[in-house]
Amino acid sequence: MGTATHHREDGRHVTDSAGTPAEPDDTAEQAAGDGSGAGGGGRGGRGGKRRRRRSMRWVALGVSLLVLLVSGIGWWLYRKLEGNITTDLTAVEELERYDRERPLPAPHGARNILLIGSDSRAGADNAKYGRDKGVQRSDTTILLHIAGDRRSVTAVSVPRDLLVGIPSCRTAQGTRSRPQYAQFNSAFALGGAACTIRTVERLTGVRIDHHMVVDFHGFKSMVDAVGGVTVCLPASIDDADARLRLKAGKQTLNGEQALGYVRARKSLGNGSDTERMDRQQQFLGALFNKVQSNGVLLNPTRLYPVLDAATRSLTTDPGLASLKDLFDLARSLRGVPTERVQFLTVPRRSYPYDPNRDVLAQPAASRLFERLREDAPVRVVPKETTASTRRDTDRDSGTGSQNPSATPTFSGTNATSAMCK
16 A cells, blocks of 8 residues: 655645545644634634633733732732831830729720820931930820721820829839929830820820820821921921921921921920920821822822831831731721811910929810710810910910810811811
């Protein structure tokens, strides 16, 4: 039996053995696969299916690799942000020693967070603001009360010159300080956050659930991360000590300018700490507006730099030392109406024996603390006089309501007043 060779019109040939059907070449198979050859639905159809399956496998592999890449980057970013946070275990250990004497937690799921702005000059970024004498004090302290229904936030500033009873605290050297009656910001210098928390709890009867400490550099980073904060200046500012020179009117402050603005004292208004606290409260209101209006909390590309700056800036207790805890806190504030974000200062008056020191003004202070302890509403209204004409000796910043059944009213502001008209 011989072998026959058949020539085709395209010059190619097929050789078949006698009695054995000739196999179609690739061209014929492709033609059958696309229906152009005789019997187009046969083996060519199976070849097309194989190619489609191979294509789908490549697509699936590509998608899988992309998912793994995105997941890997996401995990790396998450771990990086978590690693930025500094946890204050020393404060936790100290507070546990005195847990029995601390106030009860607030009802209704309300939360009280103590925000402490440290004036430490330690570190290269803070050294330019003055000589580091090894002592840091709380330049700013704010008791942040988040209502249980998450529909209001009340921020209460505690003046650094307020005279208070400071308990015996553990110092950085491991010794214990003596109980004393001194100005409030001495507590942070004596025993850090734990001493400040115990002092606030004794003063107010409000249990502090969490605390955050931020220094100068951290504050600047936060402001820069949101793209600056807009404020309205009634007059131009030229303050060499605060490293601040600004024109009057609407101004968007970067981190360095914002730090000077909230710290300036001698060149603005009457130079009192009262006015400085007013500016700090207005600035925080403007910062809240910026975060809300820019949709930072809903935009990952805007949220990441803010979280990065925040986590690198903060020293917190373990309860807020994870990214999830901080994100849950921020998310809980997302639905708070701007007008329900209120700012006020602890009601106080001048100390009779030293006009440069303050003491609590009663009964307004006790009434305010009681409302915070009970997670009850607090009403804040604008001050009757402007900051430029208010005398520093008139320091009772809250009068309280005279009707016991009514919601107490205190002088202060809310986040809407920080908006430029």
